[in-house]
Amino acid sequence: MSRRAHVVQLTEPVSDRDHSVGPSDAPLTLLEYGDYECPYCGRAFPIVQDVRRRLGDQLRFVFRNFPLTQIHEHAEHAAEVAEAAAAQGRFWPMHDWLFPHQFALDDEALLEGAQDLKLDVERVRRELANGTYRSRVRADFSTGIKSGVNGTPTFYINGVRHDGDFSADTLMAALGEALHSSGVKHA
Amino acid sequence: MTRAANQGEPAPDFELQTSAGDRLALRSLRGAPVILAFYPADWSPVCGDQMALYNEVLPEFERYGARLLGISVDGMWCHRAFAENRKLRFPLLVDFEPKGDVARRYGVYRPGDGTSERALFVIDAAGVIRWRYVSPIAVNPGADGILEALEAIHAEVAP
Numbered sequence: 001m002s003r004r005a006h007v008v009q010l011t012e013p014v015s016d017r018d019h020s021v022g023p024s025d026a027p028l029t030l031l032e033y034g035d036y037e038c039p040y041c042g043r044a045f046p047i048v049q050d051v052r053r054r055l056g057d058q059l060r061f062v063f064r065n066f067p068l069t070q071i072h073e074h075a076e077h078a079a080e081v082a083e084a085a086a087a088q089g090r091f092w093p094m095h096d097w098l099f100p101h102q103f104a105l106d107d108e109a110l111l112e113g114a115q116d117l118k119l120d121v122e123r124v125r126r127e128l129a130n131g132t133y134r135s136r137v138r139a140d141f142s143t144g145i146k147s148g149v150n151g152t153p154t155f156y157i158n159g160v161r162h163d164g165d166f167s168a169d170t171l172m173a174a175l176g177e178a179l180h181s182s183g184v185k186h187a
Numbered sequence: 188m189t190r191a192a193n194q195g196e197p198a199p200d201f202e203l204q205t206s207a208g209d210r211l212a213l214r215s216l217r218g219a220p221v222i223l224a225f226y227p228a229d230w231s232p233v234c235g236d237q238m239a240l241y242n243e244v245l246p247e248f249e250r251y252g253a254r255l256l257g258i259s260v261d262g263m264w265c266h267r268a269f270a271e272n273r274k275l276r277f278p279l280l281v282d283f284e285p286k287g288d289v290a291r292r293y294g295v296y297r298p299g300d301g302t303s304e305r306a307l308f309v310i311d312a313a314g315v316i317r318w319r320y321v322s323p324i325a326v327n328p329g330a331d332g333i334l335e336a337l338e339a340i341h342a343e344v345a346p
Contacts, residue, residue, distance in 0.1 A: 008329070070242045070274050145244055145334065150327035151236060163326050 008161035012143035014062050019082075019091045022052070022060035027182045028175055031062040031156040033144040036079060036098040037072035037105055038152040044166045045099035051171050058179065063095060065140040066152055074105035076137065081110045083133035084124045085117065093117050158182065192293045194319055198223070198310045199292040203258070206266035206279040211256070214314070220253040220340055221310040222333055225295050227302040227324065229261045229269035229279075237305070237327045239273050244330045251337040253309075256280055260287050260302055295321060309336035312344075 014020065014029060032048065034041040052061055065082070067075035078098055085094030097113050098105070107128065114124040127133065144154070148161055155162040155171070157178045164170045192199055198221075202212040213221065226237050238257050241248075248255055258280040261269070266279040282289045282303070290296040290303035297304055307328060309318040318336035322328035 008331075011331075068239060068243055070276075071239055141243075142247075145247065145330050148329040148331045149240075150329035151240060 008148035008163075010156045010159040010161070011146045013159070014060075018062050018064065019086060019095070020060050020062040021092055023057050024060060026058055026060040028055065028059045028179055029062060029156075029158055030059060030171075030175065031064065031159075033064050033066035033140070033147075033149045033152065033154045035065075035067045035072060035075045035152040036082070037075040037102055038068065039102070040151075040166075041153045042099050042102045044153045047166060047168050047171065050168050051175065054172065055175065059175070064144060065137045066144045066149055066154070067137065067141070068152060074110075076134075077107060077110060077128055078102075078105045079137045079140075080128055080131070080133040081114065081124060083136050084127045085114065085119055087127070087133075088119050088123070090117055090119060094119075192308070192316055192319070194316055196316055198308065198314050198316050199289070200314075201289045201292070203289065204263055204281040204283075206263065206270045206275075206281070208263065208267075211278060211280065213310075216254050217314055218312050220251060220312060220317075220337055222248060222253055222255045222337075223293075223308040223310060224255065224257050225290055225293070225303040225306040225308075226257060226259050227297075227300070227305060228259055229265050236273075238269075238275055238279070240327065241330060242273065242275050242277070244334075245276055247330070247334060248337065251341050253337055258282050258289065258303070260290070297324070307333060309333060309340070311340050 014031065052059055065079040067079045069076045082091060082094045082098060085091055094117060097117060101113060111121055111125055114121045153166060155166060157174055162174055164174060198213060200213050202210055205211050224241065241255055245255060255277040257277065260282050262283045263281045266281055270279055287296045287303060295304040295306040305322040305324055305328060307320045308316055311317045317340055320328060320332050
């Protein structure tokens with residue numbers, strides 16, 4: 001086995017099982033492996049929203065779970081609650097609720113979030129207790145490991161790991177470069 | 188400066204103090220794969236830094252029967268505080284006196300910085316280096332390369 005190149009690629013392509021927002025044929029796909037309890041992901045959240053606004057239909061955003069359960073005690077259940085919301089067609093509202101609430105994510109708070117979003121709270125409670133989405137979250141984690149996720153958040157732009165920081169300027173520059181190399185002119 | 192330890196060569200033996208305060212000799216781990224993860228310093232200011240990430244992936248390493256050892260030039264008390272803070276479930280080795288001696292013997296010491304590189308070695312059950320990777324110092328290399336190397340070793344043992 002030889003030394004790997006510095007370009008690290010996503011091994012699991014984006015598919016129907018993913019949570020994505022934006023056109024599926026957008027020239028740019030930004031994918032994040034994240035942890036709802038991670039303060040760095042929390043910091044990245046408004047930046048990603050800003051980038052999404054700026055790029056509009058040129059960008060598809062995908063989020064996969066990468067809870068660091070040894071250091072963040074609520075991260076696993078937070079991820080499972082997002083999946084429970086997805087089962088009720090409300091993944092993104094829950095995703096958008098979780099990050100701003102990341103300082104209080106115990107089960108009670110998570111269920112309050114489900115209530116705020118008018119989900120079937122009893123179903124969410126039951127699914128959390130049964131670990132209904134645990135294997136789904138593990139599967140995301142596992143694809144992340146294989147793809148070279150090296151902390152949270154880790155971003156991929158059109159399937160290539162973004163090793164720069166996640167300031168809006170850095171992300172926009174990297175996305176602009178990817179857009180340029182994909183051969184699509186700026187709108 | 189001694190030459191780098193390369194793939195296919197016996198892993199240089201060492202005996203070092205660990206974050207738990209005991210001593211650990213590489214040769215005592217013969218019979219199972221060993222992952223030796225050199226990193227520049229404890230307390231890098233990110234979540235899910237390299238050691239915290241490996242702590243999460245530990246069950247996957249253990250599926251191959253592999254032992255994981257973190258190693259840096261930090262002292263024992265620093266390692267211990269770091270390991271407790273990050274709840275690390277694997278030992279950190281103290282390459283502190285003579286400073287960076289083991290890193291030098293593996294060819295991954297950075298004299299200007301006084302730390303090791305961010306370097307990974309996967310050593311097989313016979314004590315032979317099967318894979319080595321030196322990452323750009325600012326880039327956490329993740330766990331994918333380690334798992335590939337363990338898989339390759341495993342495929343040979345149990346085809």
